[in-house]
Amino acid sequence: MIEILNPAKLAQARVTGALVADILQALKSRATVGTNLLDIDRWTQTMIADAGAESCYVDYAPSFGSGPFGHYVCTAVNDAVLHGLPYDYALADGDLLTLDLAVSQGGVAADSAISFVVGESPAPESLALIDATQRALRAGIAAAGPGARTGDLSYAIGSVLSEAGYPINTEFGGHGIGSTMHQDPHISNTGRPGRGYKLRPGLLLALEPWVMEDTDELVTDADGWTLRSATGCRTAHSEHTIAITEDGAEILTLPTQDR
Ligand code: MF3
């Protein structure tokens, strides 16, 4: 299903997007050496409830996971990249952490992910990996607008990741979003310009470049959810929800401090 939002729903999408972004920033500022992933999950649960919003994750049971997710935020450390199931682990200095959060408020969902290094001495390789996903995300957003095709966005994202020297996995990518978290169209992280669905004002998309340093192969953790790099290499992921507007694209999940 592809949804086109009316102006009232688009206004709500801006509110939900700001909530997701501000929760992620609050989590980032609290996540330090020694912080337990289960505490990050509990803080998220509280912040969602305090805002009168709903988790898109806790009851989510797609084919690519095992049973309901049962948690409020994805926490992926180092070789873990997607769908990271929070568990009893205290963050260590230099850990590369990805937080991925989707919530629904007023009937509209927003989805965003950030990667960052915990502690004071990040490895240059970690920063390079994160930077590539952020630049790819910016390129995908720059390519988005009315009349652009999904392949244009995929091509823009994939070009940045490839030029940075990273392999690209095509099993998981971006997606339409609206009254539910995962909708059509799918936005692969690599593709050919001029191909695919033509974007229209009122469409919401979650763009989410993610990379693994030296492989395109994923393995599923024993927890049935967490996807890790097959080689154990480090990984990163950056995601924004955007709205297609009359003249371009608007980022809905910018933190209030960056607006
Ligand atoms: N928010 C993720 C995405 O970027 C999906 C997480 S699914 C979950 O599409 F079940 F792991 F929560």
Ligand code: CO
């Ligand atoms: Co997403």
